[in-house]
Amino acid sequence: MKMKFVKNCFSGGELVEALIHHLDCGRRKAVEIGKKLARKHFIHHVFGENEFEDGNHFYRFLEHEAFIPKCHNFRGAVNDCEPKAAAAVSQRLACIMSAILETYASDDRSHLDYVGISNSEEFRRYVILVEDLQRINLLSLSYDEKLAFFLNLHNAMAIHAVIRVGDPGGMIDRRFFFAEFMYVVGGYPYSLSSIKNGILRSNQRAPYSLVKPFSSGDKRLELAFGKVNQPIHFGVWNASRGSPSIRFFTPQGIESQLRNAAREYFQRDDGMKVDLAKRIVYLPRMIKWYKSDFGQDKEILKWIINYLDASKAGLLTHLLGDGGSSVNIVYQNYDWSLNS
Incomplete structure (x- = not known):
């Protein structure tokens, strides 16, 4: 048997005992509270193997997950407010980023003023907004809402990544840019690569990669699209001059918006x-x-x-x-x- 060491964790039984003590409730009630904490992504099983149970399974708080230090929408503590509706957060994100493009993008959206964006009030509001993504329930989104959300999130994250990391360089250097700049969304980490290849491309390998973004049993697979919608390639933007022009989408008429993005790209x-x-x-x-x-x-x-x-x-x-x-x-x- 292979032994694994984990840090910053506690057993389900220990949490139940703590809840009984601090909330003065019965064991059944404490277990229900533990399950609710897990569903709302305050805690996770250390290996992501099961939902919350009373006993010897081990769990940790979201802020103690190994991926958290890489997540640029996490600033020291979990947003413990009741998660806002995913569709509302998605709409707000698209509105803020569209306002940024209105002011800081060239007319054809092929060039961005990153310095201007980084100093803008809109970007400050964006950085605050994306903290609301930490424990959001993405399973509540419709197909079109989910498609718009992940396209917009990818493109907004790419802007944020350039501002935080700087010029990502050529294709080889960009591997770090695509894979290591992350947000925690709905309790799980998402990089630019995992959004494009894991979610939008139905968990297909990235170019020159030997492995798929999500392994079997990964909770993020629940959000991956069933098949590749080819025009998404023209809606995904990567901060390079060779990329399709940046844009942000609305769920209403998104297929038409993607077709227009493809037509625009092939005109070049x-x-x-x-x-x-x-x-x-x-x-x-x-x-x-x-x-x-x-x-x-x-x-x-x-x-x-x-x-x-x-x-x-x-x-x-x-x-x-x-x-x-x-x-x-x-x-x-x-x-x-x-x-x-």
Whole structure:
């Protein structure tokens, strides 16, 4: 048997005894209180293996979880207020971040003034707001609400990460940026990578990674989407110049908003180009990284037609249907420089 050592923990029985003593209640009532504390993420089983039980299972307070020091929406103590409704917090987050874009983003949302954002009243309110995410109940969200929430959270966290960590650098350096900058949300840690690959991409491996974000039994799997919705790739923003432009979404009409984001991206020269003479289609490297989400080459090209303007769609349709030699795909270089 492999032995594991854990710190800052207590047994279920010890908590029950403490509750009986301090609240002057019976054992059954104390156990119910313990279960409520666990459901509301004040305490967790040390290995996440079970709900609260009276006995020898061990638990710890949320603030003693090993991931907490990495969570940038935790400032010394758990927010012990009754959690606000997830939909209301999500809406407030989107409103604050949209106001930030209104003032501190370029007209095409391709550049941000990070210094201005960091000193703004809106960002101060955002930093306070995200503390409300610590014990929020995300299972109450509808599909569209959940999709908008995680897209918006990812993009807002990326802004926060640049302000706190600085320029994340190139692709290799950004691994820390994507994986180590975290929030505690609904009692569990979320990085930029776990939001994109674990939640939005249905727990698929990140490019060049050997493991999935969430292992079997991870509570966060309850929130992962059942299948990949390809346009989400154009709603996720990563603070680089090669990224789709930053935006924040509303649950109402979110599929239409994502389609518009994809169309906007493919309008760019680094998004998609066609060379009829050479029978080459130039695509964003992002599609190569996430090819498992888009399918084989022919499937990719047919899918893209739906997101092109009339000119580009006409060129691509001609290439695919003229009976000539095969169409070659070239993936363009990606600009990892900061979009400041």
